[in-house]
Amino acid sequence: MNKPAAALTALFLILAPAAQAQTPAPRMVGAKVVDAKGKAVGQIERVITGPEGQPVQVLVRVDRVLRTLPANALTPAADGYASVLSRAEIAALPPSE
Numbered sequence: 001m002n003k004p005a006a007a008l009t010a011l012f013l014i015l016a017p018a019a020q021a022q023t024p025a026p027r028m029v030g031a032k033v034v035d036a037k038g039k040a041v042g043q044i045e046r047v048i049t050g051p052e053g054q055p056v057q058v059l060v061r062v063d064r065v066l067r068t069l070p071a072n073a074l075t076p077a078a079d080g081y082a083s084v085l086s087r088a089e090i091a092a093l094p095p096s097e
Contacts, residue, residue, distance in 0.1 A: 032080035041087045066096040
């Protein structure tokens with residue numbers, strides 16, 4: 001293998017994992033959040049991602065107040081995301097700033 005090809009191969013091997021680590025979080029902002037029974041809870045306003053680009057926390061607007069939920073408390077649903085927490089449990093969380 002010639003030097004330029006070896007250099008390009010090495011560069012690819014270094015940059016490929018970094019590019020994968022920076023993939024954006026799934027499109028969650030604006031999605032509706034429902035409880036386990038399908039009742040509306042609120043809407044996702046913001047997604048906080050970890051160092052690898054995966055969602056860690058989501059800010060959900062419930063009754064005009066932002067609440068922070070762990071991203072793993074939500075699962076994809078037909079119209080958005082379903083929460084393992086009830087609406088009352090989410091509304092009882094301290095407000096986010």
